[in-house]
Amino acid sequence: MSEKKVIRIYSEPAGGWGALKATGEALKIQGIAVSGAQTLLHMNQPQGFDCPGCAWPDPKHTSSFEFCENGAKAVAWEATAMRCTPEFFAKHSVSELAAWNDYDLEMAGRLTHPMVYDAASDRYVPIEWDDAFALVGRHLNALDHPDQADFYTSGRASNEAAFLYQLFVREFGTNNFPDCSNMCHEATSVGLPQSIGVGKGTVLLEDFEHADAIFIFGQNPGTNSPRMMSDLHSAARRGAKIVSFNPFRERALERFASPQNPVEMATLGFTNISSFLYQVRVGGDVAVLKGMMKAIVEADDAAIAADQPRVLDVEFIEGHTHGIDALLADLRTTRWDAIERTSGLTRDEICNAANIYMRAKNAILVYGMGITQHHRGTENVQQIANLALLRGNVGRPGAGICPVRGHSNVQGNRTVGITEKPNAQLIAGIERAFGFTPPSKHGNDVVATLDSMTRGEAKVFMALGGNFAAAIPDWARLQNDIRELDLTVHIATKLNRSHLVHGKAALILPCLGRTEIDIQADGPQSITVEDSMSMVHASAGRNEPASPFLMSEPAIVAGIARATLGETSRVPWEHLVASYDRIRDAIEIVFPIFQAYNARIRVPGGFHLTSSARERVWDTKTGRANFLVFDGLDENPVPDDPDALALTTMRSHDQYNTTLYSHSDRYRGVFGQRDVVFMNARELKKRNLHAGDRVDLFAVANDGIERVIRNFKIVEYALPDGCCGAYYPEVNPLVPLHAFDPQSRTPAYKSVPVKIVPSATGDESALHATAVQTGHEHHA
Numbered sequence: 088m089s090e091k092k093v094i095r096i097y098s099e100p101a102g103g104w105g106a107l108k109a110t111g112e113a114l115k116i117q118g119i120a121v122s123g124a125q126t127l128l129h130m131n132q133p134q135g136f137d138c139p140g141c142a143w144p145d146p147k148h149t150s151s152f153e154f155c156e157n158g159a160k161a162v163a164w165e166a167t168a169m170r171c172t173p174e175f176f177a178k179h180s181v182s183e184l185a186a187w188n189d190y191d192l193e194m195a196g197r198l199t200h201p202m203v204y205d206a207a208s209d210r211y212v213p214i215e216w217d218d219a220f221a222l223v224g225r226h227l228n229a230l231d232h233p234d235q236a237d238f239y240t241s242g243r244a245s246n247e248a249a250f251l252y253q254l255f256v257r258e259f260g261t262n263n264f265p266d267c268s269n270m271c272h273e274a275t276s277v278g279l280p281q282s283i284g285v286g287k288g289t290v291l292l293e294d295f296e297h298a299d300a301i302f303i304f305g306q307n308p309g310t311n312s313p314r315m316m317s318d319l320h321s322a323a324r325r326g327a328k329i330v331s332f333n334p335f336r337e338r339a340l341e342r343f344a345s346p347q348n349p350v351e352m353a354t355l356g357f358t359n360i361s362s363f364l365y366q367v368r369v370g371g372d373v374a375v376l377k378g379m380m381k382a383i384v385e386a387d388d389a390a391i392a393a394d395q396p397r398v399l400d401v402e403f404i405e406g407h408t409h410g411i412d413a414l415l416a417d418l419r420t421t422r423w424d425a426i427e428r429t430s431g432l433t434r435d436e437i438c439n440a441a442n443i444y445m446r447a448k449n450a451i452l453v454y455g456m457g458i459t460q461h462h463r464g465t466e467n468v469q470q471i472a473n474l475a476l477l478r479g480n481v482g483r484p485g486a487g488i489c490p491v492r493g494h495s496n497v498q499g500n501r502t503v504g505i506t507e508k509p510n511a512q513l514i515a516g517i518e519r520a521f522g523f524t525p526p527s528k529h530g531n532d533v534v535a536t537l538d539s540m541t542r543g544e545a546k547v548f549m550a551l552g553g554n555f556a557a558a559i560p561d562w563a564r565l566q567n568d569i570r571e572l573d574l575t576v577h578i579a580t581k582l583n584r585s586h587l588v589h590g591k592a593a594l595i596l597p598c599l600g601r602t603e604i605d606i607q608a609d610g611p612q613s614i615t616v617e618d619s620m621s622m623v624h625a626s627a628g629r630n631e632p633a634s635p636f637l638m639s640e641p642a643i644v645a646g647i648a649r650a651t652l653g654e655t656s657r658v659p660w661e662h663l664v665a666s667y668d669r670i671r672d673a674i675e676i677v678f679p680i681f682q683a684y685n686a687r688i689r690v691p692g693g694f695h696l697t698s699s700a701r702e703r704v705w706d707t708k709t710g711r712a713n714f715l716v717f718d719g720l721d722e723n724p725v726p727d728d729p730d731a732l733a734l735t736t737m738r739s740h741d742q743y744n745t746t747l748y749s750h751s752d753r754y755r756g757v758f759g760q761r762d763v764v765f766m767n768a769r770e771l772k773k774r775n776l777h778a779g780d781r782v783d784l785f786a787v788a789n790d791g792i793e794r795v796i797r798n799f800k801i802v803e804y805a806l807p808d809g810c811c812g813a814y815y816p817e818v819n820p821l822v823p824l825h826a827f828d829p830q831s832r833t834p835a836y837k838s839v840p841v842k843i844v845p846s847a848t849g850d851e852s853a854l855h856a857t858a859v860q861t862g863h864e865h866h867a
């Protein structure tokens with residue numbers, strides 16, 4: 088696709104006609120003008136399928152047509168008319184495809200046949216399903232130890248597929264479960280249990296109707312969870328205060344025209360979303376949070392002195408929490424000048440936000456990747472919990488902590504056992520249900536998997552969805568290690584980079600997507616998913632499968648399991664796959680919270696998996712909600728180099744993680760290009776650089792490895808000082824593998840110290856050779 092390369096200021100609100108137009112274009116590009124529109128009518132309907140886009144819930148899942156531009160794109164990209172067939176693979180060698188850009192790979196369309204890599208011709212060639220399963224079984228059974236294999240999961244897999252997958256891998260004998268969550272909300276999964284005893288959010292959608300104030304830290308709802316915009320839109324219209332903290336002035340956080348609001352659409356009107364959008368420095372949120380808490384404590388002190396009602400929720404703090412004294416002591420010694428310096432905001436601005444928080448009876452604290460993907464991401468999350476606890480904003484209608492999850496079922500995957508750290512209940516549950524004892528030794532997460540590949544210990548890598556080789560940090564280096572594996576297996580819907588960065592033997596196993604009819608031995612099946620607010624519901628596709636040769640994810644996993652484990656397996660694989668009700672019955676035995684699973688998903692809207700914190704029951708070591716002190720204000724190590732900028736990496740409006748919908752980013756005014764770096768005028772001046780200049784970005788790290796991205800174009804953007812921004816996954820080669828949060832091991836994708844210098848070559852065409860694509864040396 089040839090998109091014109093331009094940078095221009097986008098002055099319209101987010102949403103509105105622009106969103107409708109973009110939706111229409113997405114359907115057109117994918118060649119599904121008519122059937123696509125019908126497909127959309129079934130999205131998020133009681134009898135329809137769950138949107139494969141984000142994890143934001145739907146109003147009771149029974150609402151009328153809920154429209155969302157990026158949901159529509161996610162569906163259009165799956166329901167595309169284009170096909171990636173054996174003829175396609177016969178025409179293009181793997182080395183040739185490896186030189187294509189990610190957008191063009193994606194545009195090859197839906198995979199239609201199981202394919203195996205043929206080294207002699209350097210091509211993927213068709214293979215029968217049974218032969219593919221047998222190949223996997225042979226490789227796995229030839230390993231010295233099951234820990235030589237790693238089993239990745241991307242969060243789109245259904246509960247049923249994910250459950251069978253973890254069951255297979257555990258019966259095989261390892262807990263090596265790297266998953267996308269390790270790169271995403273792991274800081275939530277590790278941080279919130281220490282604070283409130285549960286690693287998930289505490290709000291439901293209806294709480295948004297009762298919140299007086301909503302704070303959004305490091306999350307971009309207009310792009311990444313657009314259905315959330317309708318909740319923010321109504322909250323703003325009924326007068327709730329919304330305060331956002333983001334280095335970027337994200338358009339949808341400022342103003343939004345709801346495509347469902349006929350008046351706004353007819354009058355080109357819009358609603359102001361954030362009452363205040365504070366441009367915090369990259370990595371400055373802890374300073375903001377501590378500043379807000381300090382302001383609250385100061386206000387509370389003043390209230391005590393003036394014999395006024397307290398600002399802290401003393402009853403809650405005394406009855407439910409632990410550790411307030413240490414927190415107060417820390418806040419009292421934290422200096423405002425340090426807070427201002429680190430946050431990039433003034434004391435007045437922070438106090439204003441704190442005042443809004445103090446005046447709100449009920450407040451919701453929302454956050455996303457801007458909080459979790461830092462060196463101290465886990466502790467960042469805990470500061471959000473601290474702020475909530477100070478005023479008892481947990482376990483009350485209209486209030487709570489709201490981590491916005493990424494993939495549409497990433498939360499469900501965890502709930503049904505995708506974790507490298509199984510707890511005693513999980514192990515006992517599998518024993519109870521299937522009569523074998525799964526391994527208890529902790530397995531590899533994403534970073535450990537990559538380390539194991541680097542050391543040459545890993546031999547087999549399997550992925551249930553996703554695009555591992557592009558999503559990981561440091562990929563320019565680590566892809567070479569992936570190529571040394573004996574076998575890579577990708578269960579996928581579309582061709583992507585990871586299929587081309589393959590092992591000596593390699594399989595691509597094409598699966599049904601969510602929009603498609605799934606027929607098994609006992610008839611048509613539905614799957615289930617859990618959204619960001621722990622609502623579990625059923626999803627059933629309506630479309631004809633993209634090819635008659637596709638299998639469902641549960642069936643593929645069962646096929647691999649049977650071929651690997653043989654007839655002595657304790658799991659009746661074929662029996663379970665014949666009817667997914669049986670998989671759900673098994674899930675219920677392993678995880679009692681799913682009691683009456685099959686009955687409850689048949690109720691429209693599904694059911695809520697209760698969160699103990701929501702009931703103010705604290706499943707922590709102290710039996711209380713814990714205030715946890717953050718030592719200092721720096722979320723990331725301060726680089727020695729005074730010239731370094733903190734690079735944050737984020738999504739454009741036209742991408743779904745590594746899937747590109749186009750090369751444009753409408754709301755940030757960037758069109759037809761992604762090889763850009765956003766910098767502010769002051770930082771440009773300091774370096775004698777100008778908008779439009781080509782620059783090289785060097786990572787500042789002390790491990791002796793040179794990490795560089797060349798020839799990026801400068802886009803001048805009103806960012807705070809000390810930081811810059813660029814798109815993921817192109818700049819991931821700048822993120823050192825070992826730059827991660829030690830607690831959750833989430834890569835610090837949102838704060839990479841870089842030096843920016845005029846480009847050494849100045850040649851625009853050189854860009855893609857170094858930054859976007861990697862060679863295919865291994866087979867060349």
Ligand SMILES: Nc1nc2c(c(=O)[nH]1)N[C@H]1C(S)=C(S)[C@@H](COP(=O)(O)OP(=O)(O)OC[C@H]3O[C@@H](n4cnc5c(=O)[nH]c(N)nc54)[C@H](O)[C@@H]3O)O[C@H]1N2
Nearest residue numbers: 157305306307311369370455456457493494735738743744
């Ligand atoms: N259309 C679409 N939807 C998606 C996705 C997608 O790629 N496309 N991805 C899905 C997935 S897996 C996930 S995890 C979510 C991701 O959704 P988000 O959490 O929104 O992810 P990002 O776009 O990476 O970054 C979020 C915001 O953080 C800001 N930010 C960057 N650094 C900082 C910082 O230090 N502090 C603060 N306060 N803000 C910062 C960025 O400017 C950006 O606005 O969305 C999911 N939904």
Ligand SMILES: Nc1nc2c(c(=O)[nH]1)N[C@H]1C(S)=C(S)[C@@H](COP(=O)(O)OP(=O)(O)OC[C@H]3O[C@@H](n4cnc5c(=O)[nH]c(N)nc54)[C@H](O)[C@@H]3O)O[C@H]1N2
Nearest residue numbers: 241267271552553554558578579581583736744745815836
């Ligand atoms: N620098 C930087 N890096 C990041 C991030 C960042 O913000 N900055 N974000 C991180 C985050 S939050 C995440 S979640 C990861 C994402 O990492 P992943 O989840 O691994 O990546 P995706 O791009 O979502 O995977 C897309 C692929 O999934 C396959 N797919 C799509 N639908 C289905 C399906 O229904 N079934 C199957 N089997 N396959 C399917 C398609 O082949 C598609 O190409 O990236 C992380 N990497």
Ligand SMILES: [Mo]
Nearest residue numbers: 271272493494
């Ligand atoms: Mo994510």
